[in-house]
Amino acid sequence: MTRPLSSIERSIQNRIGWLQEEERKSIESRGEIGRMEFWLRVTRTEISREVKAGRGDAVTAFTLVCRLFKLVLEKRQAGDPRLFDHLMQYADTVLKQHSPRS
Incomplete structure (x- = not known):
C-alpha cells in the first residue's frame, strides 16, 4: 500500500x-524550434529567480x-564532430540520471 x-x-508532480x-x-x-524556445523561456525564468535569490552566478x-x-558547433562545422558527440552523450547521461521528468 502506498501512502498519499x-x-x-504533489506540487513537484504537478510541475x-x-x-x-x-x-x-x-x-x-x-x-524542435518550439521545444528549444520553450526550454529557453523556462531557463530564463529560473535564472531570474536565482538572481533575485542572490545567486547571480x-x-x-x-x-x-x-x-x-x-x-562545439563551430568545431563540428569545421569537420570535427567529436566534441559535439561527447557533449550530447554527457548531456543525455546527466539528464537520464538526474531529471525528474524520466
Whole structure:
C-alpha cells in the first residue's frame, strides 16, 4: 500500500506534468524550434529567480554553457564532430540520471 503524496510531492508532480505538457504543445506547434524556445523561456525564468535569490552566478554559468555550445558547433562545422558527440552523450547521461521528468 502506498501512502498519499505530501503537498510538496504533489506540487513537484504537478510541475513535472506541466513541463511535459507545455513541451508537447511547443513541439506540436513549432517542432524542435518550439521545444528549444520553450526550454529557453523556462531557463530564463529560473535564472531570474536565482538572481533575485542572490545567486547571480547562475548568469555566469548559463553564459559559459552558451559559449561552450557555440564552440562545439563551430568545431563540428569545421569537420570535427567529436566534441559535439561527447557533449550530447554527457548531456543525455546527466539528464537520464538526474531529471525528474524520466
